[in-house]
Amino acid sequence: MTANEPWLNWHDRLHRRLLLTPQLLPKGATLLLAISGGQDSMALLGLLRDLSSRHHWTLQLWHGDHGWHEGSARIASDLASWCQTQQLPLLISTSTFSTTSSEAKARAWRYAELQQACEQLNLNSTTNPCHTVVTGHTASDRAESLLLQLSRGTDLAGLGNLRWQRPLNAEAMNDIRLVRPLLHFSHDDTAAICQDLQLPIWTDPSNSDSRFDRNRIRQEVLPVLEALHPGCSRRMAELSERVSQVQDTQSALVTLSLENLKRPDGALKRSPLLQLPGSARRLLLHGWLQAQGMPALSARQLEELSTAIGPSQPPGERHLAGQKRLRWCRDWVQLEDRS
Numbered sequence: 179m180t181a182n183e184p185w186l187n188w189h190d191r192l193h194r195r196l197l198l199t200p201q202l203l204p205k206g207a208t209l210l211l212a213i214s215g216g217q218d219s220m221a222l223l224g225l226l227r228d229l230s231s232r233h234h235w236t237l238q239l240w241h242g243d244h245g246w247h248e249g250s251a252r253i254a255s256d257l258a259s260w261c262q263t264q265q266l267p268l269l270i271s272t273s274t275f276s277t278t279s280s281e282a283k284a285r286a287w288r289y290a291e292l293q294q295a296c297e298q299l300n301l302n303s304t305t306n307p308c309h310t311v312v313t314g315h316t317a318s319d320r321a322e323s324l325l326l327q328l329s330r331g332t333d334l335a336g337l338g339n340l341r342w343q344r345p346l347n348a349e350a351m352n353d354i355r356l357v358r359p360l361l362h363f364s365h366d367d368t369a370a371i372c373q374d375l376q377l378p379i380w381t382d383p384s385n386s387d388s389r390f391d392r393n394r395i396r397q398e399v400l401p402v403l404e405a406l407h408p409g410c411s412r413r414m415a416e417l418s419e420r421v422s423q424v425q426d427t428q429s430a431l432v433t434l435s436l437e438n439l440k441r442p443d444g445a446l447k448r449s450p451l452l453q454l455p456g457s458a459r460r461l462l463l464h465g466w467l468q469a470q471g472m473p474a475l476s477a478r479q480l481e482e483l484s485t486a487i488g489p490s491q492p493p494g495e496r497h498l499a500g501q502k503r504l505r506w507c508r509d510w511v512q513l514e515d516r517s
Contacts, residue, residue, distance in 0.1 A: 184228050188363075188371045192225050195362060196233070202342060202357055208236040208308040210296055212288065213268075215241065215257045215380030218314035221368035222360055224375040226312070227266070236306060239268040240295050242288045246384045253380045260378055269295050281390055289356070293347055296354050308354075311346050315358040317415035318365040322395045324418050333477050338422030361419075364412065432465035444470065446511040452489045460484040470513055473499060487511055 196203055203209060203226075211226065213219045223239070230237055239261060243254040254270050261268040271291040292311045300307040320340045327336035342361055346354040360368070372379055388394050403410045439447050439462065446466055451459050460480045468474065475483070475498075486494060487506045495505040501516045 183231065184375065186374055188221075188225060188367070188374065189228055191362070192359065193229060193232070195359065196229075199342070202359055203233065203235065203310065203312070206234045206306070207310055208238060208299065208303070208306050210238050210240055210292065210299065210308050210311045212292060212311060212313045213239050213241050213257065214314075214382060215253050215378075216314075216382060216385065217372050217379050218316055218319075218360065218365065218368045220314075220377045220379055221363070221371035221375075222312065222314035223266075224371060224377045226359075227264075228375075237266065238295075238299060238308065239266055240292060241268060241270045242291055243270060243272045244284055244287075244384075245272065245274045246284075247382070249383065253382065257380060271295070281392060289346060293352075293354060296346075297352075309352075311354060311356050313356065313358055314360055314368070315340055316360050316363050316365055316368060318396075318400075318411055320361060320418045321400065321411040321414040322392055324414050325395050325399060326391060334421055334425055334428075335474075338418055338425050340418065341422050361415070428461060429465070432462055435462060436466055436469065440466075441510065444513070448487060448506060448509055448511050451487065451511070456481075456484055456488065459488065463487075467513065472502065472513070 209226065211219070211223055213223055223237075226235065226237060229235075241254055241257055243250050245251075251272075254272070258268055258270060273287055273291075296308045296311060323339040324337060327339060330336075340358060340361065342359070343355050343357045346356045363371075371377075384390070386393060386397065388397070400411055436446075439450055441447065446462075451462065454462070463484055464475065464480055483496060483504060485491070486496065493507040495503055497503055497516065498513075503514045503516045505512050505514055
C-alpha cells in the first residue's frame with residue numbers, strides 16, 4: 179500500500195472478507211461493476227477502487243438508465259462526467275420503461291445488459307476476460323428480500339436469498355458470475371462509506387416510489403421492526419445466510435444420495451423412496467428432476483408428486499412442463515419425453 183492509498187475500517191472489513199473467500203473476487207480479475215449512482219453502488223465502487231492495486235483488479239463500470247423518471251438521463255450524464263474525472267471506464271445502457279413496469283422486468287433487463295457488456299468486453303480483450311459482474315447488494319437488501327419472500331409465500335430457497343455469488347444467467351452457456359461482496363455491510367454502512375470517502379451520490383426518485391413492494395418494505399415495515407427490535411435487519415440477514423448454508427449442505431447430501439438411488443439409465447429406484455419421510459422424498463425428487471434439466475416445480479407440485487409415488491400408491495404418471503412425463507411403477511420412477 180502506498181502512502182496515498184486510503185485505508186479505513188471499511189477497507190479493512192472488505193479486505194479481510196476477501197482474504198477468507200479469495201474466489202469471490204480473484205486477484206487479477208476484470209470486474210464489471212453495476213453502478214446505479216446510489217449510495218450502495220458508490221460505496222462498492224469506492225472500496226473496490228481503493229483496493230484494486232492491492233488485488234490487481236481491472237475495473238469496468240456499467241450503468242443502466244431505465245428511463246423511469248425525467249432525471250434519469252441527467253443522472254447518467256453526471257455519473258459519466260464524474261467517472262471521466264476519476265479515469266474510470268463507464269458503459270451506459272438506456273431503455274424506456276413505463277412507470278408501471280415491474281421490478282422483475284427491470285432486473286431482467288439489467289442482467290441481460292450486463293451479460294452483453296461482459297461478452298463485448300471479452301470480444302475486445304482476450305488476455306484478461308471478464309467473468310465477474312459485481313453489485314452493491316447489502317445485508318439490508320437481504321433482510322428486505324427475506325420479508326418479501328415470507329409475505330409472498332416461499333420455501334427455504336426463497337429464505338436463503340441474495341447469495342454471495344451465483345451464475346449471472348443460469349441458462350447461458352458461459353461462466354459469468356454475479357458477485358455481491360458487500361453482504362456484510364448495511365445501508366447505514368454504505369452511507370457512512372460514501373461520506374468518509376467523499377463520494378458523490380445520485381438519488382433515484384423511483385427508490386421512494388411506494389408502488390414498488392420493496393420500497394414499502396424499506397420505508398414502512400423495517401423501520402417499525404427496527405424500533406421494536408433494534409438490529410433486526412442484521413439478524414434477518416444472518417438468518418438468510420444460515421439458510422443458504424443449510425441449502426448447500428442439503429444439495430451436497432442429495433447428490434450423494436441420488437448416486438445410490440439411480441439406475442444406470444437414470445431412473446430412480448422406488449423402493450428406497452417409499453421408506454423415506456415425505457419431506458426427504460420431496461427433496462430427493464426435486465434434486466433428481468433439476469439434475470435432468472427440469473425447471474423448478476412449485477412446493478405444491480412437489481408435494482403432489484411425492485405423495486403420488488409414495489407408500490401404498492399404485493403405478494401412474496403425470497405430465498410435466500417441457501413435454502415431459504413422470505411415470506412410475508412398483509420398482510422405479512422414470513422421466514420420459516411425451517410422444
